[in-house]
Amino acid sequence: MEAVTQFSVRIVQRYLPSAFVLAVILTAVVLVLGVALGGESPLAMAGYWGEGFSSLFKFGMQMVLVLMTGYVLALTPVMQRMLTRLTRQxxxxxxxxxxxxxxxxxCYYLNWGFGMVAGAILAREMGRRVAIHFPLIVAAAYGGELVRGPSSSIPLVIATPGHFMEQAIGIVPVSETLYSSWNIALTLALLALLVLFFLLQKHPERSVRLETPEADEADAPSVHHHDGSFSDRIENSRLPTLFMGLLAASYLIEQAITEGFSINLNTIILIFLALGLLLHNSPAAYIGAVEKAVGAARGIIVQFPLYAGIAGMMTHAGLVTQFSQAIISLATPESFPLWTFLSAGVVNFFIPSGGGQWAIQGPIMMEAAAAIGADPARTIMAFTWGDGWTNQIQPFWALPLLGVAGLSARDIMGYLLIWLIISGTAIAGTFVALATFA
Structure with a gap:
């Protein structure tokens, strides 16, 4: 296993382009497929790309804020002490x-946005305090991203009365999807496999801590020199950040009391914002930490619109429909969840947005499942797992983690390519076993 992984690491480091270049290559591939298979003109494909370009602006901004507020929270004195105590274990x-x-x-199981920031920060701190190959522990932190937990939007939508496919498949409760016995067993099995896989890896000969003056300096908030003026006293006062932090916390408490507490991206952003404001000592300290965090978000800012353009081309050129229908033609009622898992994984590589992919591909797969008599709950979870599976080799979703860690995609993707095969085999094997022994 260690030899296979090291071979994968060498290949990826040599041939995998940067995340930005990969997005450009995928854009070109989809454009060619739209012309060759969709019968569209290059000009039409350019138009589809332009129409999709802005569709992830809101989501992209949410991801920037998740990363920034989480990073700023990690730079508070309280969190630094907590991380130090945790890493000392x-x-x-x-x-x-x-x-x-x-x-x-x-953390990923509870919410992938929370897990992304928490995993990246923990891996970075471990890399500084333990003599371990840093890309290895960052890859280990990202490996759990494929888990599908209680914040998975697709099973939650299908369990909600009035969802847009209710007439075709009805209401499917989460007790049959997320909280089914087989799905819980699969989740625990993946955790065990993830731990085992990374424990089997032999550290490269040069295993050093991530402990450089530059790294420590980069995490230190900007120094603000005091001059005793009114504006200086306000900038270094506790009151402005305390007021804003309490305001955000009050809203969260009021929402939890009146509407019930639910974890989503907006909630995570507000929680991180409130805690960061309350735990930093002044506006100057908070903004100094923001300066350090913004640079980590540059990949998200640049690349999210590119993938939105890819999604626009695939949707309008009918490529998702063609691919899904080809998969459906191969399936039986028993094998349909397995084919759904595989097809969702492939499409996810080009449209790495769960909600966007579900809106495009979901109705096709679920209507086909109803037509051939496939189990709707298993089909939903197959789609959900497929949507997360190929995130392991899609740098799009690793951008927040890589931004915090200060690495490139090629540093960790060699490990994750092998983990993709292992986890995919486990998930696919589960659907095969369900079809065989049901």
Whole structure:
């Protein structure tokens, strides 16, 4: 296993382009497919790209804010002390890997946005305090991103009365999807496999801590020199950040009391914002931390619109429909969830947005499932798992983590390529077993 992984790491480091260049290559591939298979003209494909370009602006801004507010929270003195105590629990590379994987996996299970920031920060701190190959522990922190937990939007939508496909498939409760016994067993099995896989990896000979003056300096908020003026006293006063933090916290508490507490991207942003404001000592300290965080978001800002353009081309050229119908033609009622998982994984590589992919591909797959008599709950979870599976080799979703860690996609994708095969085999095998023994 270690030899196979190291071979994968060498290949990826040599041939994988940067995340931005990969997005450009995927754009060109989809444009060619739209002309060749969709019968569209290059000019029409350019128009579809332009129509889709702005469709992820809101989501992209949410991701920037999740990353920025989470990063700023991690730079507070209180969080730095907590991270230090947590990382001290790991005295060896193996302990560091296990602790990072388990904590990240649980955070991803609760909410992928929270897991992304928490896993990246924990991996970075472990890399500084334990003599471990840094790309290895960052890859380990990202490996749990494929888990589908209670914040997974697709099963929640299908369980909600009035959803847009209710007439075709009815209401499918989460007890049959997210909280089914087989799905819980699969989740635990993936955690065990993830820990085992990374424990089997031999550290490269040069295993050093991520501990450089530049890195420590980059995390230190900007120094603000005091001159005693009124504006200076306000900038270094506790009151402005305390007021805004309490205001945000009050809103969250009021919402939880009146409407019930639910975790989504907007909630996470507000929680991180409130805690960051309350735990930083002044506006100057908070903005100094923001300066350090903004640079980590540059990949999101540049690349999210590119993938939105790809989604626009695939949708309007009918490529998703053609691919989905080709998969449906191969399926039986028993094998349909497996084919759904595989097809969702392939489409996800080009449209790495769960909501966007579900809106395009979901209705096709679910209507076909109803027509051939496939189990709707298993089909939904197959789609959900497929949507997360190929995130392991899609740098799009790793951008927030890579931004915090200061690495490039090629540094971690060699490990994740092998994990993709292992996890895909486990998930696919589960659907095969369900079809065989049901």
């Amino acid at each position: 790991a005295g060896t590379p193996r302990q560091a890997l296990v602790l990072t994987i388990v904590v990240s996996f649980v």
